[in-house]
Amino acid sequence: MTKVVLAYSGGLDTSVAVRWLMDHYDLEVITLTVDLGGEIDLEATRQKALKVGAVEAHVVDAREEFVKDFVLPALQADALYEGIYPLATALARPLIAQKMVEVARRTGASLIAHGCTGKGNDQVRFDVATTALAPDLKVIAPIREWKMSREEEIEYAQKHDIEIPVGKASPYSTDENLWGRSIECGILEDANQEPPDDAYAWTVSPQAAPDEPCYLEIGFEAGVPVALNGKRLDLLPLVEELHRLARENGVGRIDAIENRLIGLKSREIYEAPAAVVLHAAHRAVEDMTLARDSLRFKESVRPTYADLIYNGLWFGALRRDLAAYVTSSQQHVTGSARLKLYKGSATVVGRQSPYSLYERDLATYGGGDIFDYSAAEGFIALWGLPLRTEARNQTAKELEVMPA
Numbered sequence: 335m336t337k338v339v340l341a342y343s344g345g346l347d348t349s350v351a352v353r354w355l356m357d358h359y360d361l362e363v364i365t366l367t368v369d370l371g372g373e374i375d376l377e378a379t380r381q382k383a384l385k386v387g388a389v390e391a392h393v394v395d396a397r398e399e400f401v402k403d404f405v406l407p408a409l410q411a412d413a414l415y416e417g418i419y420p421l422a423t424a425l426a427r428p429l430i431a432q433k434m435v436e437v438a439r440r441t442g443a444s445l446i447a448h449g450c451t452g453k454g455n456d457q458v459r460f461d462v463a464t465t466a467l468a469p470d471l472k473v474i475a476p477i478r479e480w481k482m483s484r485e486e487e488i489e490y491a492q493k494h495d496i497e498i499p500v501g502k503a504s505p506y507s508t509d510e511n512l513w514g515r516s517i518e519c520g521i522l523e524d525a526n527q528e529p530p531d532d533a534y535a536w537t538v539s540p541q542a543a544p545d546e547p548c549y550l551e552i553g554f555e556a557g558v559p560v561a562l563n564g565k566r567l568d569l570l571p572l573v574e575e576l577h578r579l580a581r582e583n584g585v586g587r588i589d590a591i592e593n594r595l596i597g598l599k600s601r602e603i604y605e606a607p608a609a610v611v612l613h614a615a616h617r618a619v620e621d622m623t624l625a626r627d628s629l630r631f632k633e634s635v636r637p638t639y640a641d642l643i644y645n646g647l648w649f650g651a652l653r654r655d656l657a658a659y660v661t662s663s664q665q666h667v668t669g670s671a672r673l674k675l676y677k678g679s680a681t682v683v684g685r686q687s688p689y690s691l692y693e694r695d696l697a698t699y700g701g702g703d704i705f706d707y708s709a710a711e712g713f714i715a716l717w718g719l720p721l722r723t724e725a726r727n728q729t730a731k732e733l734e735v736m737p738a
């Protein structure tokens with residue numbers, strides 16, 4: 335019998351998908367649940383998959399790989415989609431696709447399936463990442479195909495004895511991992527409405543955050559966060575600890591109108607406490623250690639890198655080539671940034687580096703100034719030479735200032 339590997343979250347959609355793939359395509363379904371730091375009970379999810387009819391149910395904890403191989407390169411590239419979204423969901427998809435392909439290879443499955451709808455970016459990311467890694471595997475998206483309404487889906491679930499989540503269904507569609515949480519649908523679709531408090535599950539509201547600011551110091555070595563408040567930590571626990579501190583202070587709420595790859599604009603709410611803090615801290619150390627031209631060039635790479643992640647091209651050659659440049663750019667990004675978290679904001683209030691290009695003796699207006707003022711005169715004469723020449727020969731008449 336032909337086998338399919340299905341990305342399984344344990345929710346209603348993917349549970350119904352297990353059954354639907356069996357009935358509709360006559361497939362043996364193998365599920366895979368990947369832990370990327372969302373709050374899921376892996377063993378319960380595995381049992382549930384078997385109960386709804388999967389022949390095998392795999393679970394894998396990929397949190398370490400996620401932070402080291404996906405989150406870190408994006409952080410070092412300062413990759414924020416459209417300048418604002420830290421790309422949590424987008425970064426997770428290529429890794430999940432990679433794990434799916436691994437299971438397919440181990441089990442001899444020839445198909446991959448996922449629970450994405452036909453309207454989002456995730457379907458593209460799964461398909462394209464899978465194609466890049468295993469061009470021979472075919473991808474099925476049951477939810478895009480089955481065209482059941484919510485009511486029909488629930489009826490289908492009841493008919494097949496699939497557990498339906500109890501309680502009032504959340505009005506939102508969410509996705510989460512250790513780098514961030516995305517919230518869509520319901521009232522959030524009214525772009526002019528402030529998100530109600532129940533849209534947020536991680537962050538306290540800035541009004542309810544502590545009245546005392548929380549100060550942090552984040553240490554970096556060659557662009558890698560390595561310490562928090564003077565304590566050395568591996569990347570995963572460091573992100574987890576920052577997550578806790580930032581969410582308690584209401585930091586990391588993002589409200590954006592986003593341009594989806596498939597052509598429409600959508601209103602997106604995110605909670606990304608650790609990402610917001612780490613991006614600010616990383617930039618602060620780069621500001622100290624990268625020269626002006628390096629910063630300008632890196633700034634020009636940034637939107638391209640973010641677009642590649644967002645658009646599902648993680649495994650493409652351009653992303654890999656840019657990653658090599660970004661890694662090389664981080665050689666001296668060593669030092670630390672101090673941040674003040676206060677009622678929803680994360681502000682950089684200090685930074686230092688052993689490789690700092692900021693030299694106080696050069697910058698000071700006080701005593702101990704080593705700046706060579708005599709060099710300024712000649713510099714200005716030559717810097718202004720093209721404009722002086724233009725003025726003499728071309729533009730003097732037009733720009734002339736007449737006496738009043």
Ligand code: ARG
Nearest residue numbers: 423424455507508509516602
């Ligand atoms: N707009 C974000 C993105 O495209 C988040 C998508 C959330 N996905 C989801 N299945 N709820 O990356």
